[in-house]
Amino acid sequence: MKKYRKLIIAAIIALIFIGTFVFLWQKSQPKEIVYNEFTPEMNEVKKTTIITGKIEPRNEVNVKPQISGIITELLKEPGDYVQAGEIIAKVKVIPDMAQLSSAESRVRLADLNLQQAKIDYEREKNLYDQKLVSADDFDKINQKLKQAKEELMASEDALQVVRDGVSKSNAKASSTLIRSTISGVILDIPVKVGNSVILSNTFNDGTTIASVANMNDLIFRGNIDETEVGQLYNGMPMKITIGALQDLKFDANLEYISPKAVESNGANQFEIKAAVKVANEDKIRSGFSANAEIVLAQIQKALTIPESAIEFSGDSTFVYVIKGEGAQKTYERKQVTTGLSDGVNIEIKKGLTTKDKVRGPEIIAETKED
Numbered sequence: 001m002k003k004y005r006k007l008i009i010a011a012i013i014a015l016i017f018i019g020t021f022v023f024l025w026q027k028s029q030p031k032e033i034v035y036n037e038f039t040p041e042m043n044e045v046k047k048t049t050i051i052t053g054k055i056e057p058r059n060e061v062n063v064k065p066q067i068s069g070i071i072t073e074l075l076k077e078p079g080d081y082v083q084a085g086e087i088i089a090k091v092k093v094i095p096d097m098a099q100l101s102s103a104e105s106r107v108r109l110a111d112l113n114l115q116q117a118k119i120d121y122e123r124e125k126n127l128y129d130q131k132l133v134s135a136d137d138f139d140k141i142n143q144k145l146k147q148a149k150e151e152l153m154a155s156e157d158a159l160q161v162v163r164d165g166v167s168k169s170n171a172k173a174s175s176t177l178i179r180s181t182i183s184g185v186i187l188d189i190p191v192k193v194g195n196s197v198i199l200s201n202t203f204n205d206g207t208t209i210a211s212v213a214n215m216n217d218l219i220f221r222g223n224i225d226e227t228e229v230g231q232l233y234n235g236m237p238m239k240i241t242i243g244a245l246q247d248l249k250f251d252a253n254l255e256y257i258s259p260k261a262v263e264s265n266g267a268n269q270f271e272i273k274a275a276v277k278v279a280n281e282d283k284i285r286s287g288f289s290a291n292a293e294i295v296l297a298q299i300q301k302a303l304t305i306p307e308s309a310i311e312f313s314g315d316s317t318f319v320y321v322i323k324g325e326g327a328q329k330t331y332e333r334k335q336v337t338t339g340l341s342d343g344v345n346i347e348i349k350k351g352l353t354t355k356d357k358v359r360g361p362e363i364i365a366e367t368k369e370d
Contacts, residue, residue, distance in 0.1 A: 036309075036360030037322060040352045043304045045340045047297040053222025055242060055276065055288040057213035061182050064206040068198040069093045069176070071191050076210070078188055082180040088189070088210050089178040091197060103159040110152040117141075117148035184214040187286050218276045218284060220252055220292055223262070223269035231296045232257055232272065239293045240276055242284065252276045252292065297340055303352065304345040309360045310338065319352065320359035331359050 069091040076088045124141040127133045180186075188211045191197060200206030220240055224232065236254040256273035263269070274292065278284055311318040317338050320331040336351030352358070 034363045036363060038305050038309050038358050038360050040303050040305050040348060040354050040356060040358070042301050042354070043345060045299045045302045045304060045342050045345060045347050046295050047340055047342055048293055048295050049224070049228050051222040051224050051272070051292045051294065053220055053272075053290055053292060055218055055220055055240075055284055055290050056286050057184075057187075057215060058217045058219050058275075059182075060187065060211055060213040060286075061184075062208040063088060063178060063180055063210045063212060064208055065091055065178055065197045065199050067091060067093055067176065069196070071193050071195050071197060071209075074189060074191075074193055076186055076189065078186050080186050082183065082186060082212060084181060084183045085179050087177050087179055088186070089191070091176045091178060093176060094196075103155070106155040107152070107159050110148070110155040114145075114148040114152050117145040121145045178209045180210070180212050182212055182214065184212045187211040187213055213286065215284065215286070216278065218278055219255075220274045220276050220290055221271065222290075222292055223264065223271055226261060226268040226270065228296060229257065229270045232294070236294065238274055238295075240274075241291045241293070243289045243291075245284070245288075250276050250278060254294075299340055299347060302339065302347040303349075303354065304347055305352070305358055306360060307341055307344060307346040309358050310336075310346060321352075322357045322359055 071089055072092045073090040074088070075090070076082060076086075082088065121141050121144075124133060124138055128135070128138040190208055190211075195207075197207035197209065198204065220238075232254060234254055234257070238252045238254065240250040240252045242248065242250070252274040254272060254274045256271075258271040261268035261270050305319070309319055311320070311333075316335055318333055318335050321334050323330045323332055334351060337349040339347030339349045341347070
């Protein structure tokens with residue numbers, strides 16, 4: 001019994017030894033390397049760049065008051081469309097005390113002058129009726145009376161404007177009614193009812209009541225790297241993709257390239273602007289993030305291979321041309337002249353034809369996970 005047990009143990013040890021030897025021998029054998037293979041083809045090659053930026057109206061107008069006062073009513077909201085001259089808000093005037101005092105003094109003086117003009121007129125009229133003065137002298141006195149009346153009316157209007165922001169003679173053009181200066185969409189109303197507002201003067205820009213813009217006249221604004229700016233030109237077409245409207249693409253044409261670079265994150269960037277073509281029904285909002293795709297160079301028909309098949313050595317480029325088949329397959333290193341690349345395929349200007357076949361990168365076998 002012990003003899004059989006020893007034989008069994010010896011057999012098991014022998015099997016383990018043989019299995020280990022076979023495994024190690026198989027591991028030590030060189031594996032066959034398999035490569036991708038490509039045939040040169042005629043394709044279109046485009047070199048493109050993507051520029052990030054924003055969509056904004058070409059002209060955004062800030063509507064400001066013509067008087068200082070307090071907002072009493074807002075008649076519009078952001079997003080509303082307004083016509084030029086349409087009322088956006090109403091302002092209650094807070095009169096300037098110095099201006100008010102001056103206007104009141106002018107009214108008092110005009111009233112005194114009118115009373116005196118009336119007295120002079122009555123005296124001159126009696127003399128004229130008695131034929132004691134000429135018609136020319138009487139006309140002069142009559143003209144002074146009319147001028148005194150006009151001055152009183154003008155001074156009273158001026159007082160009303162200072163005190164109330166409006167007068168009887170110009171009620172339709174009241175400065176207490178804040179009107180839009182252009183037709184467009186209200187982008188923002190940064191004030192609320194009860195807020196104080198001031199008109200612009202030498203020392204400040206005045207309070208903005210609303211921002212209005214024509215949303216059918218939009219531009220794309222972005223920045224391009226200095227390495228690519230030399231390939232741009234005015235009128236260059238581009239495609240605009242807006243992040244919030246992924247299903248839509250808009251045509252645009254480059255219309256401005258900044259002559260001066262601005263450093264950003266260690267790189268020189270040049271600002272560009274492009275006119276965006278939009279339809280009235282497109283719901284584009286000011287400030288939308290957008291990408292502009294620009295074709296920097298393009299070849300309609302070029303002999304191409306995948307760029308992964310190219311071997312770069314200094315300033316030279318090489319490929320491995322496949323010769324033979326099966327066990328007789330060999331690879332011949334050959335220099336080629338390359339051209340435009342789109343990042344995937346590259347143009348071959350010289351060295352290959354459509355009848356050649358070139359070696360690509362090695363095919364890596366996928367390892368199965370237990």
